[in-house]
Amino acid sequence: MAGNATDDQLNRYACSGTLTITRAASTARELDAMQDPMTIDLSGVERMDTVGAYLIHRAMRDRNAKVTGASPEITKLLGQVADADHPTQVRPDERPGLIRVLEELGLWVTESGRTLVGLVGFLGATLIGFFNVARRPKRFRFNAVIQRFDVVGVRALGIIGLMSFLIGIVIGQQGAVQLQQFGAEVYTINLIGRLSARELGTLMTAIMVAGRSGSAFAAQIGTMKITEEVDAMRTIGVSPVEALVIPRMIAAVVMMPLLCFYAIVMSLLGGGIFCWVSLGIPPLTFTQRLQEVIPITDLWVGLIKAPVFGFIIALAxxxxxxxxxxxxxxxxxxxxxxVVQSIFMVIVLDAVFAVFFSTVGWG
Structure with missing residues (x-):
């Protein structure tokens, strides 16, 4: 136990027994009640922990108390507490704004470089997996691919159809507002047809699939990594790339052109209904005009880009x-x-495709 005994000047504090955390509150009150200058006698202390040592050290630091009678072990403990007692910087020093910006930029570039290298390596592992499956067709997981067809394609029909239908209406409405100033409302059909078939049908479908299926791929495989199912596959001799990655990539590559064609049709349907209701253009006239203004190359451009976008989304x-x-x-x-990576790469590839098709005369 710890106690105190004072002399006539009430400046001597004698400890005895144990000076540990269990006596910290009472010891602190007794030390606060002492007068300065104070002398602390530790000759009667049998055991002391770091909390008791800190109380003594605080008295020495703040009130210039003198310690007597401390054993070598207690003296060593007091020294360790004193060495550890230094101010902690809660907030880092403010640095110039330019330095912080350059540091953030450098970290971003470094992380982007590592991600690019890792993505290229993963692409190589995936291609090797495709090669191994092609050499041994029995290792192809047909049921897994069919399940992914359902997840990527069938269950996405509702949201993609609704989105494309509304986009067709929006394109028609915005185009008609501008073209009415020149009395050229009929050219709204040109705008709806070419934008839907060439760009927006494919691009918006890719963005929707990236947000819906790409995120699902990452979450599913990530959860399997945490639960060590991927490690278990490797242990029993099953390649995670062949079992998890390849079925998802095949599903995305195969279903993307179908979804894009479906989106184009729904977008044209939405635009056609708008033209019929708002501009008074009958469906027959709308259909005939579409046949005149949409070259077949526009449809091919959209459908050629679709499987590439699907591959990129599944890969990311x-x-x-x-x-x-x-x-x-x-x-x-x-x-x-x-999601961020796949959408970014889809938009970059779309720009590359636009330049390429313009160069070859499909612009």
Missing amino acids: GCFQGMLVKGNAEEVGSKTTAA
Whole structure:
């Protein structure tokens, strides 16, 4: 136990027994009641922990108390507490704004470079997986591909159809507002037809699939990584790329052209209904005009881009899913990264395709 005994000047504090956390509150009150200058006698202390040592050290630091009678072990403990007692910087030093911007830029470039290298490596592993499956067709998981067809394609028909239908209406409405100023409302059909078939049908479908299926790929594979199912596959000799990645990529590549064609049709349907209701253009006239203004190359441009976009979306989703490790928070962050990466790469590739097709005369 710890106690105190004072002399006539009430400036001597004698401890005895144990000076530990269990006596911290009473010891602190007794030390606060002492007068300065104070002497602390530790000759009777049998055991002391870091809390008791800190109380003594605080008295020495703040009130210039003198300590006597301390054993070598207690003296050593007091020295360790004194060495550890230094101010902690809660907030880092403010640095110039330019330095912070350059640092953030450097970190972003470094992270982007690592992601690019990892993505290229994952692409190589995926191509090797396709080659192995082609050499041994019995390893192809047909049922898994059919299930992914359902997830990527069939269950996406509703949201993609509604989105495309509304986009057709929006294109028609915005185009008609501008063309009415010149009395050229009939050219709204040209605008709806070419934009839907060539660009927006494919691009908006890719963005929707990236947000819906790409995120699902990352979350599913990431959850399997956390629960160690992927490691279990490797243990029993099953390639995770062949079992998890290839079925999802095949489903995305095959279903994207079908979804894009469906989106184009729904967009034209929405635009046609708008022209019929708002502009008084009958459906027969709308259909005939579409045949005149939409070259077949526009449809081919949209359908050629679709499987490439599907491959990129599946690649980014599976790649980010395979990067998950540690905890469930990683699943959310990698899922977000998968959506952002896939949409970014889709838009970049769309710009590349636009330049390429313009160069070859399909512009």
